[in-house]
Amino acid sequence: MRKFSIGYRTLKTAIGTAIAIAIAQYFNLDFNTSAGVLTILCIQPTKKKSLESAYTRLVSGIVGMLYAFMFFELFGYHPLALAGMLLLYIPTIVSLKVEDGFVSSAVIILHVYSAESFSMGLVYNELALMAIGFTTGIVINMHMGDIGKELEYYRVNVEELYRKIFKEIVSYLREGDTLWDGREIIEAVQALNTAKSLAFKDVENHFLRRENNYYVYFDMREKQLEIIERVLPKVTALPVIVQEADLVADFMEDLADNVHSGNTAYHFREKLELVKKEFAQLPLPKDHQEFLAQAALYQFIEEMDRYLEIKQSFEGLKVKNARTQ
Known part of the structure; x- marks a missing residue:
């Protein structure tokens, strides 16, 4: 009931x-x-x-x-x-x-x-x-309740889910296997759908406003999630753990600790360029398995660069108590 x-x-x-x-x-x-x-x-x-x-x-x-x-x-x-x-x-x-x-x-x-x-x-x-x-x-019907608190709740919720997903990726890269069931991915999809619907409702409650900053933000996060879902198989199916995995894990751990609504993606894109340079200095693969692992990790960081590029095009949300880098 x-x-x-x-x-x-x-x-x-x-x-x-x-x-x-x-x-x-x-x-x-x-x-x-x-x-x-x-x-x-x-x-x-x-x-x-x-x-x-x-x-x-x-x-x-x-x-x-x-x-x-x-x-x-x-x-x-x-x-x-x-x-x-x-x-x-x-x-x-x-x-x-x-x-x-x-x-x-x-x-x-x-x-x-x-x-x-x-x-x-x-x-x-x-x-x-x-x-x-x-x-x-x-x-x-001209008086509508303020949905700002609800939108902020979903923002915080989505960002926390992204942190957990990134932490799980770090575990895969360092340990080769975890007991993660991917629940956060499903929760993130549901949260984004609800949040976008709520933000769109706010647009229709303001006759002179054609878009809602939160709607743009959640739309951006949705595009990022598509990339996350696409890159997960690349790290969860590595044939062997190679040196490059530690470099990527360090980067992802840093990224997980700095998921927020501001826009400092350029900073992490610079860090990603350094990771690519370090990749180039590491020894060549000894066998076919290492070659496949290195290729998968390189594809992974290229996708993460696209992930950051999407965030970089977003101006950022002005919210109270937002985490900054």
Whole structure:
């Protein structure tokens, strides 16, 4: 059984519904509870989606009233007339790309059907219900909770997972084998997916902002993770442990201790160049197994250079208590 909780969006929905119905009752509108229904449908996860929802429902509602007027006045207020109207109405709103407003417009259409007459008073009543319901939903949804703490939590979590992964790589390079099950890779994928979704939601809550720095950051980390997943087989399947492995292990250990949101990748790319030079000074492989091991390690450091290049293109996050090098 899931833990019982009342979320912020649930609270807004409850308050908004009550306000919309109260306003509709104050103006003595018929079908006043429908204002609450329209408010519920308009309260979406983000401000942008809330505005889009109001627009599609307003357009589909107006089109619905026009169809209701034509069909019911021509063919009478009969179930067959309603069925015929819907047969044409639904494809129309789909072609207009406002099909998401079908449920709310169906409410308006059924009001007309129930009234069994079409008058300007009914039109004003339905337009007033839509205005109250949509406006209340939009206004109540303009206040969104701050998700900065959640984004920061995922940043710290992802960086810690990367440190653990790098430490495991160090163990492979120095000991040749570990009992690591790769759990951190799966956790990092899940954390990045959730974090990017959360950051994108923040973008849709700011009309003048086209991107979120955290979204760019998590996208960068996702690209790095693809490289990590690609290079893991190169170090976990070394046929023998060679001298180069210690050099790479030292580098990876240093990198693991300095995973953060700032941008000092250029510093580690310089260190990686020194590792390459040290590679060149070591003796040539004695046999085919050593040759394969050295080749795999060289490919590994080339991939890690790409890993750092991706980070170097990122400006860095300005966060409190960020670790620096």
